[in-house]
Amino acid sequence: MKIVCSKSELMKSVNIVMKAVPSKTTMPILECILIDASKGEIKFTTNDMELGIETVVKGDISERGMIALNAKLFSEIIRKLPDNDVTISSDEKYQATIICEKSKFSIAGKAGDDYPYLPFVEKDHFISISQFTLKEVIRQTIFSIAQNENNRMMTGELFEINQNMLKVVSLDGHRISIRKIELKESYENRKVVVPGKTLIEISKILSGETEDMVNIYFTKNHILFELEDTIAVSRLIEGDYFRIDQMLSSDYETKININKKEFLDCIDRATLLVKEGDKKPIIIRVDDTDMELIINSQIGSMNEHLSIEKEGKDIMIGFNPKFLIDALRVIDDEVIQIYMVNSKAPCFIRDENESYIYLILPVNFNL
């Protein structure tokens, strides 16, 4: 094999496929990037057996062939080369040579044929959405997936398509995040659970531009993200997602309007007094137009008053401050609405048309 690509093009493509290189694996071939120039185009492929990424690299093929090169080493070599054309070649013993200007690297590769194929995905059912929107919706929900694997379903996110509506849901047993996106067209109804890890990696290769689109294809067991030069295929999590509708309720006894930034900054300050791993709640006391936030820990105590607008009853309620912070950080509204029933019932942060709903369970507290 012998190909010539610009350093910048190689760097761009390597950065994309690095997202599916496993950090630990029992299959050494998976630590490689497959460079495939056996057909008319140059393709880089990686695959951690849950997520696989394939990207087309602009460049010239002077001799067809394929080779698998250690991803970390290859990426570091490319990064450190001068900004010029790079020639990558390999011989029949899978010895690879990388030449740029007067610099020449020789490294051992592996047979490209040994690299596991990406699963084939039938391109029947898909939706189209801007890369910006997908990146945003992941950011706005990913924090409330479960961190440990005890319940596999909780480590993924529900993607539910209902006509022209995409609903994305994550939950970890203490809180639920829901975002609804209106799609430009109507699609067939569908529900899949996408691994959180896949979404985190996909999110890193999305451009974040509203004009760049991503097509998302679904099969029974796989999801495929199609970007301009790149496709990413992931397994889905099998089984039925939690029935969350019965956990949602629009009844409330107290409704608060509060400035989001003031509320967030205040909770953020309060958490200084909570040591990592300590489960000290922040106590919120609502009294007419005043909200008092109180925290008492071994380190010290803090209280602060915020101005609010209130409908309904006064209330005193405790929360894990991290859960409030996580939700508040991803809400863009300047003023938010918080709905509560009593100090034992879930609290809801949601906007008028429920484009977002953040449910947070309260915790017990002692004053």
Add this chain to the structure above:
Amino acid sequence: MKIVCSKSELMKSVNIVMKAVPSKTTMPILECILIDASKGEIKFTTNDMELGIETVVKGDISERGMIALNAKLFSEIIRKLPDNDVTISSDEKYQATIICEKSKFSIAGKAGDDYPYLPFVEKDHFISISQFTLKEVIRQTIFSIAQNENNRMMTGELFEINQNMLKVVSLDGHRISIRKIELKESYENRKVVVPGKTLIEISKILSGETEDMVNIYFTKNHILFELEDTIAVSRLIEGDYFRIDQMLSSDYETKININKKEFLDCIDRATLLVKEGDKKPIIIRVDDTDMELIINSQIGSMNEHLSIEKEGKDIMIGFNPKFLIDALRVIDDEVIQIYMVNSKAPCFIRDENESYIYLILPVNFNL
């Protein structure tokens, strides 16, 4: 005690004194910042018993007194407060209250009287130098102090004043870094060895501006750095520094002129093939106007050719690439001169008037 300072002024002062808060200590009081408003001004003090820092904080004293507050907690609280005036007060039980706008923190402090004084330094002998120059000279030498404490003298840097010349030297047994600075005035001759850790921390509080000056005072056992609102006092390392003059020589068999950036980038690329802890040398082969750099490791091999100007003999010599990289990174010249005798003798990188000298010992190699 009761004082009022702006958040920004507090933050600035806290950031300065944090540099002398020990990360580990058997004396809990040293984890604190001493806030001393017992006299006409507000002062913050910290002291890790090797380095002590004192800085004057602009603000108003409405009740004189002093209190010691946990440095990390106090710094985090100040950082998270709104950008406004902050009132800090303490009662007779050393309970401190920090109020900013509607936010109120209460934390436990310690008696200020228990805080160890900074050593008294007689201000007899001093030199004056720009903060920029001191910061630069530390950066340009600090990398070649010894990392372990086996030889205490090697963990410090020699500061030698000879009339209007300041010479700064560091060495670790494999290399020597020497920088000479011309001072604006002549001073009494003096030699002291300053702990490397002190210099690293001092360097962080130096402004890096050529117009800001720092006065450096010397006594037998201490060095004192005097900045605008801040003084830092450090112990010196006792004993006589190594006699380096006998290790320096101006004889050479080969002299090379080489572009510094090309040389550095090339070595930097080559080190990709050297695993952490592996002692693979980079081999340099000089042949007329060509320098070839060669590295062979288990990971792969690299070679690259660079254009040079040469006087004297051809040579082949091996180096620890890290030592070359460290020295090259802190030299600002576009083209540098390298002087060599043979493959067993130290190599020198130095400029015409010896404002800098970097001595590096070669290593054995097999081709």
